[in-house]
Amino acid sequence: MKVCKAVIPAAGFGTRFLPATKAQPKEMLNVVDKPLIQYSVEEAVDSGIESIGVITSRGKSAIEDHFDISPELEHFLEEKKKLDLLEQIRRISNLAEFCYIRQKQALGLGHAILMAESFVGSEPFSVLLPDDIFDCEVPCIKQLLKIHQKYNATVIVLMRVDEEGMKKYGIVKSKQISERVFKVEDMVEKPGPRKAFSNLAILGRYVFTPKIFEMIKHTSPDHRGEIQITDAIRLLLEEEPVYGYLFEGNRYDCGDKLDYIQASLKLALKRPEFKEPLSELFIKNVDTNDNS
Numbered sequence: 001m002k003v004c005k006a007v008i009p010a011a012g013f014g015t016r017f018l019p020a021t022k023a024q025p026k027e028m029l030n031v032v033d034k035p036l037i038q039y040s041v042e043e044a045v046d047s048g049i050e051s052i053g054v055i056t057s058r059g060k061s062a063i064e065d066h067f068d069i070s071p072e073l074e075h076f077l078e079e080k081k082k083l084d085l086l087e088q089i090r091r092i093s094n095l096a097e098f099c100y101i102r103q104k105q106a107l108g109l110g111h112a113i114l115m116a117e118s119f120v121g122s123e124p125f126s127v128l129l130p131d132d133i134f135d136c137e138v139p140c141i142k143q144l145l146k147i148h149q150k151y152n153a154t155v156i157v158l159m160r161v162d163e164e165g166m167k168k169y170g171i172v173k174s175k176q177i178s179e180r181v182f183k184v185e186d187m188v189e190k191p192g193p194r195k196a197f198s199n200l201a202i203l204g205r206y207v208f209t210p211k212i213f214e215m216i217k218h219t220s221p222d223h224r225g226e227i228q229i230t231d232a233i234r235l236l237l238e239e240e241p242v243y244g245y246l247f248e249g250n251r252y253d254c255g256d257k258l259d260y261i262q263a264s265l266k267l268a269l270k271r272p273e274f275k276e277p278l279s280e281l282f283i284k285n286v287d288t289n290d291n292s
């Protein structure tokens with residue numbers, strides 16, 4: 001069955017980015033020259049997704065405006081003959097069909113995904129977390145969709161991590177079934193190196209069967225009162241097979257301030273117009289007190 005829908009959870013508080021996220025959504029933070037969430041939307045669209053459900057909350061209306069038409073701006077750009085920019089702006093509002101769904105309280109990622117149940121219906125669907133930017137020849141979610149087509153099951157994206165990564169991400173216990181495909185047996189959230197089953201971490205891309213909704217409803221909140229998607233996937237493992245896929249390409253973590261700064265620099269360095277001036281800046285060994 002072709003997967004046509006994607007869910008992008010964007011209703012969190014973004015506390016690790018405060019004060020930047022006090023009155024602006026984390027998902028709208030700029031990376032090089034577009035907001036974080038646009039990377040996920042473009043990845044979904046490039047993977048054949050037609051309809052995107054964004055989970056939002058109070059204070060997130062900038063996301064809706066960003067993917068809407070902008071008549072005054074378009075008129076202004078047309079008058080000024082800035083046709084390149086005009087085309088870019090128009091393209092954004094035509095990327096996909098958008099649906100915005102409220103999560104009234106930030107009760108965790110699992111809960112946010114559950115809010116999309118009526119949007120998704122009884123079809124398999126994909127989930128993209130906007131904090132992760134994937135830069136891959138074949139879009140990351142497209143790689144997962146291919147595995148989903150083969151096994152007709154839930155697929156989560158995996159990446160090998162070091163000991164630091166074992167403190168930061170969910171880690172899976174699995175059986176390898178081919179070079180990049182793993183059958184997941186168990187998973188644990190941020191175990192640290194001593195308790196980790198492996199060095200295979202779960203990142204922010206998933207293709208779920210609709211059964212996940214039932215599992216989320218049976219998932220108890222954690223010690224912080226949040227319903228975690230990892231716990232719901234553990235319940236799903238008792239009912240259905242779940243596969244992990246070691247994706248091909250690069251991934252940039254934009255989840256906290258340091259990772260975000262690093263990701264922004266690495267992605268800017270990949271752009272021909274910024275590569276030389278930025279490299280020069282680093283060769284000069286940036287002095288932050290320098291006004292020149």
Ligand code: UTP
Binds near residue numbers: 009011108109129255
């Ligand atoms: P994060 O945990 O990275 O985002 O969730 P956060 O909670 O906003 O950030 P911190 O930890 O406080 O700094 C990953 C994605 O899931 C969404 C977030 O908006 C983010 O895009 N999310 C998280 C929800 O939609 N609802 C939630 O209850 C929690």
